[in-house]
Amino acid sequence: MNTTLLLEWLIKSVIIVFFLLGGFAYLTLFERRVLAKMQVRIGPNRAGPWGLLQPVADGVKLIFKEELIPDKADRLVFILAPIITVVPALIVLAVLPFGPEVTIGGRTIHLGLADDINVGVLYILAIASIAVYGITLAGWSSNNKYALMGGLRSSAQMVSYELALGLSFVGPILLANSMSMRDIVEAQADWWFVLVQPIGFVIFLIATLAEVNRAPFDMPEAEQELTAGYHVEYSGMKFALLFMAEYDKMIAVSAIGAALFLGGYWGPFVDQVPWLGPIYLLAKVLAILFLMIWMRATLPRFRYDRLMAFGWKIMLPAALFNVAATAVGVVLLGLGG
Amino acid sequence: MQFSEAAVNGWFGLVPLIIAFPVAGLLVNLVLGRRLGERFTGFVASAAVALAFGVAVLQGLALLEHPEGARVLVADWITIGELSVPWAIQVDTLSVTMMLMVTGVSTLIHIYAAGYMHDDVRFQGDPGRYTRFFIFFNLFVAAMMILISGDSFLTLFVGWEGVGLCSYLLIGFWYEKGKDGIGNALAGKKAFVANRIGDFGFLIAMFLAYTNFHSLTFETVFEHAEAAGPEAGLAVTLITLFLLLGATGKSAQIPLFVWLPDAMAGPTPVSALIHAATMVTAGVYMITRTHVLFHLAPVSSSVVALVGAATAFFAATIAVGQFDIKKVLAYSTISQLGFMVAAVGMGAHVAGMFHLVTHAFFKALLFLGSGSVILGVEHGHHAATHGHGDAHGGHFDPQDMRNMGGMGTRMKATFTVYLIGALALAGIPPLAGFFSKDEILLEAQHTNLPVYVLLTAAAFLTAFYMGRQVFMVFFGKPRSTAAAHAKENPPLIVLPLVALAALSLLGGALNLPGLHTLGHWLEHTLGAEKAPEFSWLVAGVSTALALAAITLAWRIYGRRPLAENQPDPIAAPLGGLFQALNQKWWVDEFYEWLVLRRYVRLSAWLAHQVDTIFWHNWFHDSVLAAGFRRGTRWLAEGFDLPVIDGASAALARWVTDIGGGLRRMQSGYVRNYAVYVLAGVVLMLSFFLVRSLS
Amino acid sequence: MNIPTNYVVALSAVLFTLGVVGVLIRRNAIIAFMSVELMLNAANLAFIAFARAQQQVSGHVFVFFVIAVAAAEVAVGLALIVTIFKAKHSIDVDQVSSLKG
């Protein structure tokens, strides 16, 4: 056990967490602004220049709100559920490489926490599957039928779309011949996998929308049907945590998508200037986030049974076809490493 | 099959064939006979016996080289404890003499029978039995060979019983015919029963021999008997007397002769072969074979001689009063067998055997001749009634001499040979009978005067009844239409007669006085036997008596032949005596009164007292049934209910109790079952752990 | 991990026994079911420990199969429980004593 190494990990972890926390705050602002633009509105512009302080104001407001806990709720789980929800969102990026190796003070450092473990992709899947619990438990512990229904819908939806999500990962894995995220990104130094995996990328995007319960798959929080889904009973900071988890997950999946399909940190001159890597990555993440917000602004919500049918009857076969096609391509055309 | 060394070197090894050929013949006929027809059947049977004769001839030739003979072992037959009876064939001069005689005469009679039976089965109305007849005939020859060739009492007894069986079968050959439709069957039964009595004696003799001398083989028994000396005298006497009883049965001597006249119910070839030439001589042969024992028992020998002589005279008297052509010959046979038995009883075995052989020739000739006459009469009867009368009905008896007469002109060949046979039997020199009978008389004159007197009287009577028969049958005029239409038979029947006639003519040459060819030949087996000097006195007396008897017969029957339905001329002068002769001295009736009636009464009494009252009423009902009921009741109440039922009830109760206990385990709760599984796992793990630790 | 294999296997044994006890004493079918999963899990742990000790990847493969089979089992088992619940409105294992629908 190397103390320096420990310290290095600690520093990296803190950076990631802070990135996500800050990212969450400004993603809300970003979304509101973009949506406003798309809906020909102005959006929040009072707090600070261009409304930049709006997230801070929201945070302060939520902190001072009263923490309501329903009488018949299961208190322990009710309190734990937001935490359980937010943790996966925070730790999922541990395997993501943010950039090539850089040298700081004579030390060669990976820009990434555990980006070279050989089960990186599986780790992402594992965390993604764990993420269900928070929402489900939140819905259940509220002892509210709407909340419970929201939780159950969320579970079913996430479990169903997890299959397609996992299968969409297989394409990059096959092309890179590795499950390590770093290997996958390194394999895209010359060209992005999205060029040969357009179907995989589309499936990934749709599945991640379902995974993070974004429109048009925001069933669990469908206001019209379930008032607000699983977090109908939550308020104050616990509500803030649930909210944060959702936006952090958006950021995380965007980063993962960028790493898997859009070449990760690769871009012009990254070879010469390693520090360009994180910037390129951020740009790509922003692009995917913009895409998600755009969809929210554009598409109406699915009916629940249509959503499930879509997941099982279209997404899954398409993903399977993509896997088979990719495998054939890898073996016959010599694509990938 | 094992052979002694001598047998292997010589022809003796072939001797089993003498049995095998007739057996083969009967088997062939048994399987194929019906399919192949009469000619083939007759040929096969005759050929089988002829081949046996050939084997006998070979044995005789071999014996000329090796007179000591041989003992040929065929198989190990019986081995029980110390009793060991191999099936071995004794080849010596005695047995081979018998073999030659039996097979030779048999061959001729088979040939004769092939012709005779062809007609007989048709007259009797069942041609299908032709094959059966020859099967029995061959079987008889095989059994006779076993009898002759056996080297022990037991093998001899097998043949003894075998020929008895064949005799029974052939007497009853037309079992559905005869008086009341059962006469023939009764005759067969009578022969069988009479023989059983004799066989009983034979068996007792055999048991005694084994008890005293620990063997059944002739040689060993003789050795032991001689070695035992006077101490075994009583035993030997008993043995020989019981053997004599056996001989009287088989050889038709007093008191068991009654079956032989009835045995004439069989077809004529059977009478000739079995009941004149061969089987009936078995008693004589047996006594000769066991002569060593008889030598050791003088009393028995005397008894034998007396029995023989008495039988000879007694039977001769009866023959005088008979009208049935075959019955006359039957009593004649008994009489002549009496001569032989008397001879062997006096120790004159050679003379006995000599007479046995010559008698076989001329008696076979006479029987076959009578058969020829009967056939002729049958043919005549058939022709006279134009073929639609029943030739074998009760109205006409083709064997009754009173229905014959004048046959000599119609059946010249038969007449000639019959005359030869009759003269030979009467003892007219130089025919065979003269020499053989003379030797017996000579011996009797030397040793036993009463026997001599009896035998001489019998010889006189013999000549008389033979003269009576010849005159009645062949001379004068036919006394019936059947006799008038009689005609000679075909050569197949006549030729054997001619052969036998030749043997009867020349048979005396076997043992001419002074030469004693047969005596020397049999010396090898019987030991040297001092034959009495030829006596002109004895020969002259017997010849004179014979001639006188014939003259007497001619005066009574020849000069004035009987007319139709005329009673016998001697009946009136003799009165009641003739009635007695004709009714055979009422011997059958006497036996009936003496034995049968008492026997039947005893049987009835036994049936009632012993079987019904004792066995059935008392033993079966009171002892067995009641005891069984009591036993089963005890078993049911004392054993079945408490023990068996109790045990099963207890078992059922245990099962119920255990099941009731175990039922609680079946709670229907899955977790309960899982606990049992866990308990089992813990137990097994503990077991393995404890085992690994210890 | 610098510890003896047997420690890991002993942990597996303890977990297994806890699973067994859970099956035996809990009457809620779902919890009994989960106890079975615990038992499977304990067995898997032993597999992994031995695979590590023997340097045999086959152990991992077995665990993979066990997990796959467990997934199948749970899918069917839970479907059965749901069906039974629909019919009986109870998931007390001791009340499920009839094979009739």
Added chain:
Amino acid sequence: MTPDLILFLALALLAVATAVAMLASRSAVYSALFLVLNLVTVAILYLLLNAAFIAMVQVTVYAGAIMVLFLFVIMLLGSQQAAVGPDLPWQRTVSLVLGAALVALMGYVLLAGSRGTLLTATALLEGFGSPQSVGRVLFSEYMVPFEAVSTLLLAAMVGAIVLTRDERTEGR
């Protein structure tokens, strides 16, 4: 007490504690949650035992799918409260005694004598327990069982669908 041993004991304690808690919980949801914890703990043990792939599969399939299914059913049925009613009188006692006996037996066997291989004493092959190594064995030696298991999964899926299908809402 090496740091490894402490780490192991801590994880073991956590695993046992969660298992016991699972059994003791009156609420089925809590039981499920404790089981999830237990599974995750064991997954960490897998990681420490160089079984990274299996650890991830454990979390993904067991914790992420199977247990979610459990929770789903529990919530759907609403029968999270333990069944009430007369319990078999001796069942609990006997089970606990037998369980203790089983643990004692196995513990004695495992800990009384040799302790087995020290898990770091042998140098590991490169990539032991990685997806590649497991996959290589899985798709060569265990190809047929793999296919059999895939068939089994398909059958289970069909079975589950058939079992839970509500015929009244069929054909909508």
